[in-house]
Amino acid sequence: xxxxxxxxxxxxxxxxxxxxxxxxxxxxxxxxxxxxxxxxxxxxxxxxxxxxxxxxxxxxxxxxxxxxxxxxxxxxxxxxxxxxxxxxxxxxxxxxxxxxxxxxxxxxxxxxxx
Amino acid sequence: xxxxxxxxxxxxxxxxxxxxxxxxxxxxxxxxxxxxxxxxxxxxxxxxxxxxxxxxxxxxxxxxxxxxxxxxxxxxxxxxxxxxxxxxxxxxxxxxxxxxxxxxxxxxxxxxxxxxx
Numbered sequence: 708x709x710x711x712x713x714x715x716x717x718x719x720x721x722x723x724x725x726x727x728x729x730x731x732x733x734x735x736x737x738x739x740x741x742x743x744x745x746x747x748x749x750x751x752x753x754x755x756x757x758x759x760x761x762x763x764x765x766x767x768x769x770x771x772x773x774x775x776x777x778x779x780x781x782x783x784x785x786x787x788x789x790x791x792x793x794x795x796x797x798x799x800x801x802x803x804x805x806x807x808x809x810x811x812x813x814x815x816x817x818x819x820x821x
Numbered sequence: 822x823x824x825x826x827x828x829x830x831x832x833x834x835x836x837x838x839x840x841x842x843x844x845x846x847x848x849x850x851x852x853x854x855x856x857x858x859x860x861x862x863x864x865x866x867x868x869x870x871x872x873x874x875x876x877x878x879x880x881x882x883x884x885x886x887x888x889x890x891x892x893x894x895x896x897x898x899x900x901x902x903x904x905x906x907x908x909x910x911x912x913x914x915x916x917x918x919x920x921x922x923x924x925x926x927x928x929x930x931x932x933x934x935x936x937x938x
Contacts, residue, residue, distance in 0.1 A: 744929075750912055751931040752865075798864065802927075807853055807918055809927065813864045 709734045713812035727785045728815045730799030738804040741782045747795045789819045827930030842900045842933045844915030850895035851917035859912040871898045905937040
């Protein structure tokens with residue numbers, strides 16, 4: 708079975724603090740994709756990153772960085788110097804081999820306080 | 822980039838009426854589209870997979886007679902909530918696959934917030 712766990716339901720930080728959102732996944736597939744999406748209060752899903760299972764290189768994009776570790780089945784997301792505009796629900800998702808289906812985690816609500 | 826347009830963004834309807842939600846791929850052909858439902862403060866749950874020209878495949882527990890899906894063309898899929906009730910109030914999001922391969926990018930619409938009074 709495939710599963711995505713985001714243990715942190717809600718996180719509050721003060722602006723300019725760094726924050727890491729955890730994502731742990733389960734799959735028996737050797738080929739799969741992992742994703743992070745941001746869902747602001749308006750509701751739309753904003754794509755942040757896609758990572759395939761063969762690419763364990765960490766990635767940095769501006770204030771965002773992602774740490775993919777197959778050994779621990781984790782794909783954590785760090786926001787550096789958080790801003791109020793980062794306040795949103797963040798979803799981690801898994802897409803297994805040969806399927807279109809996304810398995811979403813339960814999301815982490817991030818509140819960045821001014 | 823590829824865009825998926827979902828309409829309407831918000832709809833309020835009376836109990837017992839039906840509501841149709843449209844999902845269009847604007848600059849690509851989508852052989853496969855997906856419909857998700859999201860309850861407040863919860864995750865997205867896949868309701869059904871819609872393939873152009875064929876019947877939709879529903880996930881377990883989703884009533885196909887309640888949530889009618891039609892994928893009449895490569896750029897349009899519709900979800901009709903029939904005889905809506907307050908418990909159908911939710912946020913519905915569609916997504917479309919840009920290519921035929923399983924690892925083709927998926928693009929999400931902006932969602933439809935349905936309120937049934």
